[in-house]
Amino acid sequence: MSTDVAVRVSGLAKSFVRETRGRASVVPVLGDVTFEIARAEFVSIVGPSGCGKTSLLRSVAGLLDVDAGTIEVDGKAVTGPGRERAVVFQDFALLPWASSLDNVAFGLKLQGVGRAERRRRARAALEMVGLDGFADALPHELSGGMRQRVGIARALSVDPDVLLMDEPFGSLDEITRRSMQEELLRIWERDKKTVLFITHSVEEALFLSDRVLVMGGKPGRVVETLTPELPRPRTRSQESSEAFTSMRDKIWETLAC
Amino acid sequence: MLTAAGSAIETGVAQPALLAKWRRRRRVERTAAVVLPLGVGAVCALLWQMGAAARTGGSVLLPTFTDFVGAVVRVLASVRFWHALWTSESALLLGFAIAVAAGIPLGLYVGRHRTVDGLVSGYLDIAVVTPTAVFMPLVIVVLGPTFWARVAVIAIFGLPFVVVPTRTGSATVPGALVSMTRSYCGSSGAVWREVVLPASVPAIFNGLRQGLAHALTGMVIIELTFLAVGIGRLIQDAQAKFDAASVFAVTFLIVAQGVAMMALLQRAQDGLSGQWRARS
Numbered sequence: 001m002s003t004d005v006a007v008r009v010s011g012l013a014k015s016f017v018r019e020t021r022g023r024a025s026v027v028p029v030l031g032d033v034t035f036e037i038a039r040a041e042f043v044s045i046v047g048p049s050g051c052g053k054t055s056l057l058r059s060v061a062g063l064l065d066v067d068a069g070t071i072e073v074d075g076k077a078v079t080g081p082g083r084e085r086a087v088v089f090q091d092f093a094l095l096p097w098a099s100s101l102d103n104v105a106f107g108l109k110l111q112g113v114g115r116a117e118r119r120r121r122a123r124a125a126l127e128m129v130g131l132d133g134f135a136d137a138l139p140h141e142l143s144g145g146m147r148q149r150v151g152i153a154r155a156l157s158v159d160p161d162v163l164l165m166d167e168p169f170g171s172l173d174e175i176t177r178r179s180m181q182e183e184l185l186r187i188w189e190r191d192k193k194t195v196l197f198i199t200h201s202v203e204e205a206l207f208l209s210d211r212v213l214v215m216g217g218k219p220g221r222v223v224e225t226l227t228p229e230l231p232r233p234r235t236r237s238q239e240s241s242e243a244f245t246s247m248r249d250k251i252w253e254t255l256a257c
Numbered sequence: 258m259l260t261a262a263g264s265a266i267e268t269g270v271a272q273p274a275l276l277a278k279w280r281r282r283r284r285v286e287r288t289a290a291v292v293l294p295l296g297v298g299a300v301c302a303l304l305w306q307m308g309a310a311a312r313t314g315g316s317v318l319l320p321t322f323t324d325f326v327g328a329v330v331r332v333l334a335s336v337r338f339w340h341a342l343w344t345s346e347s348a349l350l351l352g353f354a355i356a357v358a359a360g361i362p363l364g365l366y367v368g369r370h371r372t373v374d375g376l377v378s379g380y381l382d383i384a385v386v387t388p389t390a391v392f393m394p395l396v397i398v399v400l401g402p403t404f405w406a407r408v409a410v411i412a413i414f415g416l417p418f419v420v421v422p423t424r425t426g427s428a429t430v431p432g433a434l435v436s437m438t439r440s441y442c443g444s445s446g447a448v449w450r451e452v453v454l455p456a457s458v459p460a461i462f463n464g465l466r467q468g469l470a471h472a473l474t475g476m477v478i479i480e481l482t483f484l485a486v487g488i489g490r491l492i493q494d495a496q497a498k499f500d501a502a503s504v505f506a507v508t509f510l511i512v513a514q515g516v517a518m519m520a521l522l523q524r525a526q527d528g529l530s531g532q533w534r535a536r537s
């Protein structure tokens with residue numbers, strides 16, 4: 001059983017100290033967050049903004065120290081960033097002075113992969129996200145959607161077991177966002193990474209995921225778990241199916257209280 | 258799959274015409290960039306010549322433009338000028354080098370550490386608003402009327418103006434890039450090398466330009482006041498002899514030299530940015 005679990009989070013708690021007008025106060029952000037993600041499972045977390053989604057993802061990424069609880073990835077306790085995890089950031093986090101190819105190769109470079117090898121793997125990753133013609137372009141020469149493709153290619157190029165995505169399509173327009181969702185599923189169907197996908201869009205979560213965790217409350221915790229049993233590969237027509245709409249309404253109900 | 262939009266240049270029907278128009282515009286812009294300043298300069302020279310000549314056929318105080326050009330040539334041909342230039346310049350190069358060698362690491366470090374920033378920024382603010390010239394007597398008292406006194410004055414003039422922009426640069430490196438680097442197991446050394454330093458390059462060059470301008474000011478001021486050597490001495494001697502044309506000529510050459518140094522810095526920055534683009 002435990003070998004099938006890729007990510008195990010239990011009893012996670014995190015507070016920040018906030019200073020307002022010279023007075024320091026403790027703000028609990030995460031309180032007792034517990035969930036598991038099976039290997040090759042696509043799990044989304046939805047919740048209103050400010051409920052601690054980014055804090056949760058940064059904790060799993062090893063970028064944020066937690067106050068209580070444990071995080072395990074591939075059965076090992078998380079104490080910092082690790083090679084088996086890769087993050088896709090909301091605002092892309094691309095080096096503005098580096099080409100698409102260099103940006104994709106950056107993660108490999110940091111992990112000590114030799115120049116020829118990392119360029120080869122970066123090219124392959126760029127091709128996978130449909131950007132083979134834009135290897136030399138700088139980020140400012142790319143559209144928002146293309147920039148996030150670079151961000152996704154960078155994460156894929158290091159071949160992680162777990163992909164951590166923090167509202168990756170949050171700053172994209174609706175049309176681009178939908179095509180990026182389809183493209184992400186296409187990539188995911190190919191090599192079935194374990195995905196933890198953060199979003200504030202209920203529809204996006206349902207369309208993409210095997211399981212949707214709804215976060216809420218103060219401090220934030222998982223208040224509901226839903227399993228959209230929609231057949232894969234997913235299609236847009238499923239969005240108007242009874243199963244989809246009833247689950248969407250249920251999530252909205254949960255979020256409303 | 259969504260294709261990554263073909264570029265307009267491949268698909269445009271009227272592309273040769275469009276390109277031709279674009280090239281024509283560029284050519285006009287480039288020509289104007291050369292012709293306009295030259296034209297303005299020529300008009301000024303003409304007005305200068307006429308104005309000076311009208312004053313009783315070449316006043317003592319205002320040389321004509323042709324006198325001035327003659328003086329520039331004469332100054333450039335004299336051994337004394339080059340000797341004086343070396344005297345001034347060696348102090349400038351050393352003083353500015355010290356300001357840069359101390360200022361860039363200091364600025365980068367201060368910008369990344371809030372506690373150190375709190376400690377240093379007060380002094381920096383004072384240094385930036387204080388007329389640095391008030392420190393010159395102090396330096397002379399401590400170091401005597403020496404080469405090193407000039408070096409120190411130049412370094413003191415330049416340092417705060419190297420530090421302040423550099424510190425702003427490293428302080429404003431996007432946190433997301435640092436997080437991203439750490440998420441790929443980048444060490445703090447890698448964060449410095451791969452993110453903080455390249456992201457701060459424009460700010461560093463801004464600091465170099467401002468620092469150089471102030472270092473140059475320091476060099477001229479101390480030679481015109483406390484330590485009459487080098488270029489400052491040259492100007493003072495010409496002034497004492499009422500050789501206005503030479504005063505103009507040397508002043509012009511100092512300005513030209515400052516402009517040339519700034520251009521060199523720009524070239525260095527462009528070259529560095531190009532290199533950064535090329536690596537992977």
Ligand SMILES: Nc1ncnc2c1ncn2[C@@H]1O[C@H](COP(=O)(O)OP(=O)(O)O)[C@@H](O)[C@H]1O
Pocket residue numbers: 016017018029047048049050051052053054055056
């Ligand atoms: N480094 C921090 N210091 C202080 N407060 C923080 C910090 N990071 C996040 N917070 C606070 O924690 C709460 C949750 O933030 P976040 O995890 O970004 O939520 P979400 O991603 O769901 O919008 C917010 O109120 C935010 O202001």
Ligand SMILES: [Mg+2]
Pocket residue numbers: 053054055167
């Ligand atoms: Mg967030």
